[in-house]
Amino acid sequence: MFRRLTAGAALLAAALGLAGPASAAEAPLRDLADARGIYLGTAVTGGRLTGGYADTAAAQFGSVTPGNEMKWGSVEPVRGQFSWTGADRVVDFAEAHGQEVRGHTLVWHSQLPSWVENGTWTPDALRAVMTDHVTTEVGRYKGRVDHWDVVNEPLNEDGTLRRSVFGATLGESYIADAFRAARAADPAARLYVNDYSTDGLGAKSDGMYALVERLLAQGVPIDGVGFQAHLILGQVPSTLEANLRRFAELGVDVAITELDVRMTLPATDAKLAQQKADYAAVTRACLAVTRCAGLTVWGFTDSDSWIPDFFPGQGAATPYDESLNPKPAYAGIAEALGPVTPPGPAGCAAAYAVQSQWGGGFTGQVTVRNTGTAPLTGWKVTWEYPAGQRVTQAWNAGVTQTGTTVTATHLAYNGTVPAGGSTVFGFNASWTGANPPPPTLTCS
Incomplete structure (x- = not known):
């Protein structure tokens, strides 16, 4: 080429x-x-x-x-x-x-x-x-x-x-x-x-x-x-x-x-x-x-x-x-x-949203945003479910759950996020009784 x-x-x-x-x-x-x-x-x-x-x-x-x-x-x-x-x-x-x-x-x-x-x-x-x-x-x-x-x-x-x-x-x-x-x-x-x-x-x-x-x-x-x-x-x-x-x-x-x-x-x-x-x-x-x-x-x-x-x-x-x-x-x-901002620290923030909900189940989405001035290379998001929700399926991220702790990590194609840019992943999950959002998300 x-x-x-x-x-x-x-x-x-x-x-x-x-x-x-x-x-x-x-x-x-x-x-x-x-x-x-x-x-x-x-x-x-x-x-x-x-x-x-x-x-x-x-x-x-x-x-x-x-x-x-x-x-x-x-x-x-x-x-x-x-x-x-x-x-x-x-x-x-x-x-x-x-x-x-x-x-x-x-x-x-x-x-x-x-x-x-x-x-x-x-x-x-x-x-x-x-x-x-x-x-x-x-x-x-x-x-x-x-x-x-x-x-x-x-x-x-x-x-x-x-x-x-x-x-x-x-x-x-x-x-x-x-x-x-x-x-x-x-x-x-x-x-x-x-x-x-x-x-x-x-x-x-x-x-x-x-x-x-x-x-x-x-x-x-x-x-x-x-x-x-x-x-x-x-x-x-x-x-x-x-x-x-x-x-x-x-x-x-x-x-x-x-x-x-x-x-x-x-x-x-x-x-x-x-x-x-x-x-x-x-x-x-x-x-x-x-x-x-x-x-x-x-x-x-x-x-x-x-x-x-x-x-x-x-x-x-x-x-x-x-x-x-x-x-x-x-x-x-x-x-x-341009001009290109000189390299600086990358930043990571995550936002959680429920896209749709039905009896016993819901679809969620998490937006991962780079709030820094350098590319974010690799990311991981974790949160704690307060009411026993369980993730059953996920896309655009590798998602695992141990007890109430959910961990989502990037895939090969969306691990790098430019400064000011963002990527999203989604999942389906189950709930019983109530479906409150996690109080905090940790993004690193």
């Missing part, structure tokens, strides 16, 4: 007297993100990777996503005839500038060539065509693409399976088939399902959550869930962080994959200030979730944004204006990413 330059590499360059930012406030976004343990990426148009556009993309972003160059209609417009020029241009650019690549996208209902979308398919024939396409494309870029959006936008707004040519012909099984083909073609790449309108809690995100649960139960090699986050000014979902966290607690990575924040034109100072706050809020939500791998803006300049063509009268959705000048949104991202 080709990885982004680390913050340490930037410091080394400064020590050697090479050109670089004069202060932390002027550090490129990619370095600020790297110092926080995530990537900051952008979608690009391969044909524009020259001049100031290329210079900005290379300097500021540690990951690139081909906007269109890897989609099925671009790479295989005729069955069995592949065109790699555009995709190669983006991958070569990333390698030349120490950037990761997010492959987008292998199986999608849109931008399909006519021979796929309008073909007359038996299930076996379509499955073979799809897996052959996935195998060929992933295999070509084996070791060169870090993340793949394997299946894109598989769900309807109500969380049910979209009736695309794939969904209608193969049912939900096409998703598992695509992931298995991608894993076989490049075992090292991280494989994602990606969709829009799943950013906050709701019917569509619930449908995605249930889909990921089913895929994991089937042993499908899914590594992550992408949240597109094509947002409207002032409408960042209040449940974004909680939603990202619940997916992470399934044991998969999460990522913001296509972020933009559109507004009704013309842009004003007040609108740009709100957009700055929105970009910062999304960045902070990612940072607060341990398994959030990174954040990608869907085009970094307004001159390369899809919004005006699809939403007449709206635009100005990206961190740079059409002349490649950074907007307040750029500062919002930078301020959310």
Whole structure:
């Protein structure tokens, strides 16, 4: 894999007297993100990777996503005839500038060539065509693409399976088939399902959550869930962080994959200030979730944004204006990413809540929060039940009970909690007579 330059590499360059930012406030976004343990990426148009556009993309972003160059209609417009020029241009650019690549996208209902979308398919024939396409494309870029959006936008707004040519012909099984083909073609790449309108809690995100649960139960090699986050000014979902966290607690990575924040034109100072706050809020939500791998803006300049063509009268959705000048949104991202607080002590606090209760039983939830300024590495929560309650089942923690003492410890995937971040675990328990909460919880 080709990885982004680390913050340490930037410091080394400064020590050697090479050109670089004069202060932390002027550090490129990619370095600020790297110092926080995530990537900051952008979608690009391969044909524009020259001049100031290329210079900005290379300097500021540690990951690139081909906007269109890897989609099925671009790479295989005729069955069995592949065109790699555009995709190669983006991958070569990333390698030349120490950037990761997010492959987008292998199986999608849109931008399909006519021979796929309008073909007359038996299930076996379509499955073979799809897996052959996935195998060929992933295999070509084996070791060169870090993340793949394997299946894109598989769900309807109500969380049910979209009736695309794939969904209608193969049912939900096409998703598992695509992931298995991608894993076989490049075992090292991280494989994602990606969709829009799943950013906050709701019917569509619930449908995605249930889909990921089913895929994991089937042993499908899914590594992550992408949240597109094509947002409207002032409408960042209040449940974004909680939603990202619940997916992470399934044991998969999460990522913001296509972020933009559109507004009704013309842009004003007040609108740009709100957009700055929105970009910062999304960045902070990612940072607060341990398994959030990174954040990608869907085009970094307004001159390369899809919004005006699809939403007449709206635009100005990206961190740079059409002349490649950074907007307040750029500062919002930078301020959310840094400067990094110097290492300090970790802190641990736990909060207990009863989610639901019935005769003789209840479901509880404990939130573990890092109240310190350094990552919390490993945690344990203990409490004493005052009325003889007994834990019968638990998830997202290893829970044991001896007498009235309950001990919960982290699992492999949620043991590290970033400063200011949190994780949750749940359990079912029995009670008789009364169900008072434990008077205190000890978190260490």
